[in-house]
Amino acid sequence: MEIVQKKGSVKHTFTLHDNYFNFAFKDKSGSDDVDINYADLPKKSSIQIEENEWLRNVGYLWMVLGLGSSIYKYFTGNVFAGSFWFWIGLGCVLFATYSKIKYTVFKTEKGSIFIIQDDKHGYLVNELKERRLNQLRSWYADINPENDLETEIGKFEWLGQQGALSKEEVGNKIAQVQMLHNQNVSSETLN
Incomplete structure (x- = not known):
């Protein structure tokens, strides 16, 4: 069974076999894959958030400048002041928010397994945990x-x-x- 997760330039592929699974990823930093036994998956996980903080912060700065400029225009009647920067900043904040990726992370000896929190997340995590318990029972x-x-x-x-x-x-x-x-x-x- 193969489950593919994609968000922006990030693509994760989970290929579930009987005794192990393959985790393959491709993003702007490169690509790799690893085979992991279900029993090697830890019981606990963590959450990691990947976001463009610089773009978000610059967006907020531009929004403040745009608001300040609009207020200045209102009180002075200056034609050159306006809310242009506010809308540019809002666009940056919205793009940074949309491109944010939340992961559930399982740390194994072979590396970290990142599962994108999307519509396939719940099914994939439950399937991996169930196969982990089955493999632990069969082994021990x-x-x-x-x-x-x-x-x-x-x-x-x-x-x-x-x-x-x-x-x-x-x-x-x-x-x-x-x-x-x-x-x-x-x-x-x-x-």
Whole structure:
């Protein structure tokens, strides 16, 4: 499945495969792509806003100059003063506001994943999180009898913290591990 997000000169492409996804981006600074396992996606994200602050601030300055000029024209009747700068400034502020991009950012070992907050954002984030939990369950939810008791209990508690297992499932897995560990200890003492 491929999901493409575009805003202005920024283009992000997410290609979702069974065990991993590819994040490709292209913007005015360059392009790149990276393959990431769903399980490597962190539980928490941050928000980053990309905007042209210089253009916005210059727009506000021109709007103030335009208002000042209009006020001056009103009181003096000067024909050369006018609100021209106000409208230029307003245009700059509107363009800066329209071109602002808000991202949800997931930081991974392979780099940051930027998801544009647009109409596809909610679906994409939910799909990535669901696939992450499924992959965590498939990788770690089975009991490994070769691990010691504390390691297995810690693993299942961690899966619960990640949301991959419910509290009930964590309790059941820990009970199974303890039972298996007690059986192994009993058989070792008999030998």
